[in-house]
Amino acid sequence: MGRLLRKRPALGMALLSGVSTAVGIVIVLAIDWFPVQASTASPQIDTLWDVLMIASVPVFVLVMAVALYSVFAFRAEPGDLSDGEPIHGNTRLEVIWVTIPFIMVSALAVYGWIVLDDIEAKQTDPLIVNVTGQQFAWRFDYPDEGKVKSTELVLPEDRDVEFRVNTDDVLHDFWVPEFRLKTDAVPGLTTKIRLKPSRIGEYDVVCAELCGLGHATMRSAVRVVTPEDFDAWIAKEQQSETDGGAAAAGGDEAAAGKQLFTETGCNACHTLADAESASAIGPGLDELSADAEKYGEQNDQSPEEYVKTSITEPDAFLVPDFNAGIMPADYAEQLSPEELDTLVKYLLSVSGEEKP
């Protein structure tokens, strides 16, 4: 090899590049780049990726081989002051290295478009799921399945789903890495995205667009289940929603309050032991009853009034060390007055000083 390289550098290089390309392609295909495939789009996108990798390796190898070979083989000896060959260019080469990349990217464009068309193809009888992003939590509701609301995304396997993505405040981005699709939630617009889950399992909904302090923790669970389990889940949720209302009316306020706390997304930012949340973006609420008394007094408010204004007008009074503009300011619209009362009572009841 060494002798060949010295005698016929171009030929030697071609051989060496051929071998490295083959090795490179084997390596990039062997690596498991992505999370598991959980939607019908996943295999298509992964194949597209593989093709891109196969096309990239020769380009990379060629550039590296010529660059490396040159700096080793054409190095001037110390003291050698001669010039290199006075070659100013070569029109035929220029034409070649314009044409080949052009053909390559054109082919990729066509292929990319075909995959796209396939993924965006019409669906039959899709399950509609409304997705709403909010600083810093996701909410899901199923308008055609008895308006079930949930903070967990449950989907039946092998059924087309159409997500209609919205946001209450800033940009978010709805992404399930295992589904290989992501889409922005843009204020004032509804973004549609369609896919078909193809693998039973539990994954995460991730927010991919910087949305503020809680961006990193804005995650929810996705469960892909069998169609039977899905129907059972819908039935149970419908039941518990009537139960939840009944519980609130009938006295189990603690359960209703806890549910509101998590469903509204308060747990994304506030620590509260009773609701098993441990986020530190906003003030912790485990000592809220004491705090409410203290700050309420400063503002001439009863503890209840203080907690209520803190929810509906978060910037009216700022807890020391926390800044304005972080907590969403629209809970007065999201929650009914009854729900608000339930929440306030719940918070004051579970945050006694006796708790550690």
Added chain:
Amino acid sequence: MATTPEHAARISRLQQARPEVVMHGLREEPRGWLAWLTTTDHKRIGIMYLFATFLFFILGGVEALLIRLQLAVPDGTLVTPETYNGLVSMHGTTMIFLFVVPVWAGFANYFVPLMIGARDMAFPRLNALSFWLLAFGGIAFYGSLFFEPPGAGWTSYAPLSDDAYLPGGGVDAWIFLIHLTGLSSLVGAINFIATIHNMRARGMGWGRMPLFVWSILTYSYLLVAALPAIAAAVTMLLTDRHFGTDFFDANGGGDPMLWQHLFWFFGHPEVYIMILPAFGIISEILPVFARKPIFGYKAIAAATVAIAFLGLLVWAHHMFTTPTSTVVLVFFMMSSFLIAVPTGIKIFNWIATLWRGSIMMKTPLYFAAALPALFVIGGISGVILAVFPVDWQLHDTYFVVAHIHYVLFGGSVFGIFAGLYYWFPKMSGRMLSEGLGKASFWVMFVGFNLTFLVQHSAGLSGMPRRIYDYPESAGWWGFNLASTIGSFLLGIGVMMSVVNVIVSIKKGQKAGNDPWKGNTLEWFTQSPPPENNFDVVPRVRSVEPMKDIRREVMKGAEPAGTVAQPVASGT
């Protein structure tokens, strides 16, 4: 001084060549600090630019290391989410607006007039204004450290950047930075355009202009084309924040997508603003150190212009996951592919320049030869991101972070270091240490790849960008730890070059006028050049005027219409 008849003839010839200078009263030259503050000399302004932008580079680097420390382990607690978002926003903004874009203005200020054989820029006072606008932009921005740094990333997407979500003054400081540095760049760009169009040496037609000057001309036109869009956008954001307008607020009938279009209409050309001058430097350095003409001069110059033109037509490839009609996005996918073709042309021409050269293995060559190798990775990942079904998975992940850094660090910053090692002897009259320079190169090279190669994998396995922590169960710990270790190596490598500069500026070996046997006119004059640059400007008869001059001197003849040696070096 003994006067021979020859000498007298030569002096009189020189005097004829000099333009007549009329003085209207003479002010005394200020000295010391004041000389720097009041200077309009393009070389001093260039040095001030380089000094200031390198300071910002160090600041941005410290921010980056803090980010990497926070992410080194899962559930990091080094900084709060608020500080983290501040760090991310300051880092990106600093590196782009206060380092890479203006550092080119620094190099160009110093070297464009020298390379085209001019005695200063076209508008020297305007030139000083550009520098001071940049300085004030940086100060206004870093002032926000004392109240509240911005928290919406370098892209400041609305509505997060609106007053409802980030009421503190950080975003306003960011807006002022964009305005001030934007004005600085605009004024500078107009100055470069005027200088390059009008002040080239006799004989330097467009086909003989150095490729670095071509790249600066293109950089300047791109700035003029792209900056108005962002100036408009940040003004609208400012009025949204403080004067009740609703340009980007959907509740008031505005549209957050408008921000993204305006931002990226500027933002994509901006990336070429940051890379084309690096391409230009490489196109100067490779032929000098390969001792061989640049391969395909015309193709490279044409590719520069083609990239700039296409660069204005690809902006929505940053918006593939937004609600936008598919046909529109397909158009942007195609145009992004097309731009890979002229980019490829350059890479192929560079490596063809090395082929069969007689290569001098000096530090500038190390950086310059590494650039095509690293940039090709960033170019390939760019094409992959432009395939928009694949971008659905990769958008806003660490894969994009890796792409950015391969093009901006592996491309622009390695180009900047190549330029620093190449031109330092001209600017200071002294050589940088080769040993320390090469060591710095290797530490940077290894550190860089360790930091950013693994980030491709982190992104592919689902790690979103701009997150301040991640759970252990996510499985990204290994990637992140490697990346953090790499980043500290990279930092050490950079500091080795900083030390090299500080030491060599006083103690370095004397460089002489032309230590590398350069091709272009800056090597014709002394190091550092006198205030008027050249006493006599030679006539240019090829892309490599210095090679012509050296050849004629070897033949023993004085080149017609000029003198072989800069006379100012003392008789």
